[in-house]
Amino acid sequence: MHTLTVRTPSHNYPIYIGRDLLDSAHKLLKPHLGKKAAVITNETIAPLYLEKIQTALTRAGVPHFSIILPDGEEHKNWQTLNLIFDGLMTHRAERKTTLIALGGGVIGDMVGFAAATYQRGAPFIQIPTTLLSQVDSSVGGKTAINHPLGKNMIGAFYQPQAVLADLATLQSLPPRELAAGMAEVVKYGALGDSTFFEWLEQNMADLMAQQPDKLAQAVYHCCKMKADIVADDETEQGIRAWLNLGHTFGHAIEAEMGYGVWLHGEAVAAGCVLAGRLSEQLGTLAPEDTRRIAALMQAAGLPAEPPCFPFEHWIAHMSHDKKVESGIMRFIGLNRIGQANITEITDTDILHRTLSPYLPV
CATH class of the missing domain: 1.20.1090.10 (Dehydroquinate synthase-like - alpha domain)
Structure with a gap:
């Protein structure tokens, strides 16, 4: 495993890069988790990796719930963002509930934006599962949704608490x-x-x-x-x-x-x-x-x-x-x-x- 540190005026945070890191996610993520967590993923990724993250959170002693969204760039919009807010409020998520983005760039961007705006700012963690999100979109705190007139036009700069890039997840990519x-x-x-x-x-x-x-x-x-x-x-x-x-x-x-x-x-x-x-x-x-x-x-x-x-x-x-x-x-x-x-x-x-x-x- 390699570890990098991103240093920003907002705060510093680690990027963990390696193979099979989901198997040790309970140890790697524990220092970055609040007292409760929301795992937000999509219908393609959920069958592949959601259970591993749920197990990791259970082993870390963190109560959690999941929100599963439709998959695809065409769903990176206000309607899908509201599904995240619906789930957070239904499960009574608080300001210190950690949002976990499990998926590619679309999930990472939307969950980051939801975290930036839910109760004026909740912590979040990136677990990118695509090459594009691992090398680019999960790092640096750019969050956004699309508008019909322009891509990523509505969003915020909001840094995650940590990024966990498990290279083994790339084997499931088409x-x-x-x-x-x-x-x-x-x-x-x-x-x-x-x-x-x-x-x-x-x-x-x-x-x-x-x-x-x-x-x-x-x-x-x-x-x-x-x-x-x-x-x-x-x-x-x-x-x-x-x-x-x-x-x-x-x-x-x-x-x-x-x-x-x-x-x-x-x-x-x-x-x-x-x-x-x-x-x-x-x-x-x-x-x-x-x-x-x-x-x-x-x-x-x-x-x-x-x-x-x-x-x-x-x-x-x-x-x-x-x-x-x-x-x-x-x-x-x-x-x-x-x-x-x-x-x-x-x-x-x-x-x-x-x-x-x-x-x-």
């Missing part, structure tokens, strides 16, 4: 979900570590085959990168925005296609390639670097091109992005692989040239 998580792994190399990017190019086949040591190394490296960035910029006033590489384009794809049609990681993969193409248009990135990003995404079984839809739709979606300031769109671009930048775009012609190969004729 190949498409594993690939979707790998998009975020590639993103980390592209935005801030060229050596890691090269390592991914050399080891992607082993990673997709879930070679244990290499997969653990990749998860640890991404969590370490994110922990360091969050420590410097908890509420995304500066460099934390780099973690959104590919996300402005990606969120537009998700909103246009319908949440859940393209998985988040699939949209981010195509979005990272588009970020490379935009950087080429701006003269900051060599075309070869964009080709390397596209090739690595494809090696992970991910799309390197977006779906085809009108330019006006792209602009409508991207103008609702959280990075928009004073009406000006801001994108995360690249100077080279391993070095991101933040670029303001006022000339939509540049965006049109970037997207032109994928627009309807």
Whole structure:
């Protein structure tokens, strides 16, 4: 097991990374639990891992109850969030009841938001069960739900008490979900570590085959990168925005296609390639670097091109992005692989040239 510490102005908390950690969850989570706990998961994950967490809580001597939600990005909304509040109030959860998010990024984001707002703030723990949530969304305290006009537009910065990433849970992932998580792994190399990017190019086949040591190394490296960035910029006033590489384009794809049609990681993969193409248009990135990003995404079984839809739709979606300031769109671009930048775009012609190969004729 590896342990990292995330240090923020809010508080410090550990990330536990290893295999079969659910079997020792009673020991690892005990210091971070209140006198009562609510395990919140979805109908896909519940049959796989809920009983293990319930057993862990019983062994830790913590009374608990469970809330099971529908599965899927399309359910990341107010209606499902209210199901969490319904369950908490039905079971008379108090302010010190610990909410436990057991699942992928959708569960983690929603439970975190529920914790941030229930009785003005309840503690919560992340137990991510997908690659995407283990390397990215469970760390750093971003919580949110989607709105029909924009992804993750309603939420809060709210840090967990602990993150427990059991790599054994990745064995139950469908190949498409594993690939979707790998998009975020590639993103980390592209935005801030060229050596890691090269390592991914050399080891992607082993990673997709879930070679244990290499997969653990990749998860640890991404969590370490994110922990360091969050420590410097908890509420995304500066460099934390780099973690959104590919996300402005990606969120537009998700909103246009319908949440859940393209998985988040699939949209981010195509979005990272588009970020490379935009950087080429701006003269900051060599075309070869964009080709390397596209090739690595494809090696992970991910799309390197977006779906085809009108330019006006792209602009409508991207103008609702959280990075928009004073009406000006801001994108995360690249100077080279391993070095991101933040670029303001006022000339939509540049965006049109970037997207032109994928627009309807």
